[in-house]
Structures are given as structure tokens and as C-alpha cells.
Amino acid sequence: MRIDHYTYRVTWSPEDQESVGLCAEFPSLSWLSRTPEAALKGIRQLVADTVVDMQSNGEEVPMPLAEKHYSGEFRVRIPPEVHRSLALQAAEQGISLNRLASAKLAG
Template sequence: MSIDHYTYRITWSPEDNEHIGLCTEFPSLSWLAPTQEAALVGIRQMVAEAIADMQASGEAIPEPLAEKHYSGEFRVRIPPEVHRALAMQAAEQGISLNRLASAKLTG
């Protein structure tokens, strides 16, 4: 498994006064460094080490989000009043409720 396929993010940590490297697929891992570049190098190394440890112990390795298949469908439970209000908005706009919800989710 290539560590290049995972989702990395570098952000500033005001508490630590350093950049912090994160990996979405490994939420318990982080790496602090004075530069963004060093934070990325550090978190990538931690992911590589975590994968090696997991492989050695026979644990399942997280699949990179970029390689997962998404159906484009998910269910959301909302209060009946919200459902009614959205259905009314969709009807007033002459579009399906699905199209209205999709438009609202995408901003």
C-alpha cells in the first residue's frame, strides 16, 4: 500500500505554535514541526511506520479515501417539519426534493 494515496492535511496549531501534519485515514496520528514541509514529511513517516506495524501484527490497513467507491447516495434523517419545508421549497422551485437537497449540500 502506497502512503502517497492517503489524505494529508497541514494546519497551524496555535497551542503548539507549530504546524501540525494530519492524515484523515489515521486520525490518531499527528506530527508537529516548525514548517509545513517538515510537518508533511513527519506525518507521512508516521503513517508508513503505522502501516508497517499493522502489517506485522496482521491488522487491517485503512483503505485510502481516494480509492474508495462512493455510490452518490446516503440517507439523512431530519425532523418532519424540516422535510415538509424542504418539500415545499422544492415544489415552489419546480425541482425534485433530491435536487434541492443536493444543491443545498454543495453550497
């Protein structure tokens, strides 16, 4: 598995006063450094080491989010009064509830 397919992010940590490198597929891992570049390099190496360790222990390694297939469908449970309100909005707009919900989620 190639570690460059994982989803990396570098952000500033006000608490630590350093850049922090993160990987979405490994939410428990992080790497602090003085520069964003070093934080990215650090988290990538930490992920690589973690993947090797997981493989050597026979653990399942997370699939990169970029390689997953998404159907475009998911279920959301909402209170009945919210469902009613959304159904009314959709009817008033002359669109399906699905189209309304999709538009609201898209922002």
C-alpha cells in the same frame, strides 16, 4: 499499500505554535514541526510506520479515501418539520427534493 495515496493536510496549531501534519485516514495520528514541510514529512513517515506495524500485527489497514468508490447516495435523517419545509421549497421551485438537497449541500 502506498502511503502517498492517503489524504494529508498540514495546518497551523495556535495552541502548539507549530505546524501540524494530519492524515484523514488515521485521525488519531499527528506530527508537529516548526515548518509545514517538516510536518508533512513527519506525518507521512508516521503513517508509513503505522501501516507496517498494522500489517505485521495482522490488522486491517485503512483504504485511502482516494481509492474508495462512492455511489453518490447516502441517507440523512432529519426532523419531520425540516423534511416538510424542504419538500415545500422543492415544490415551489418545481424541482425534486433530491435536487434541492443536493444543491443545498453543494453550497
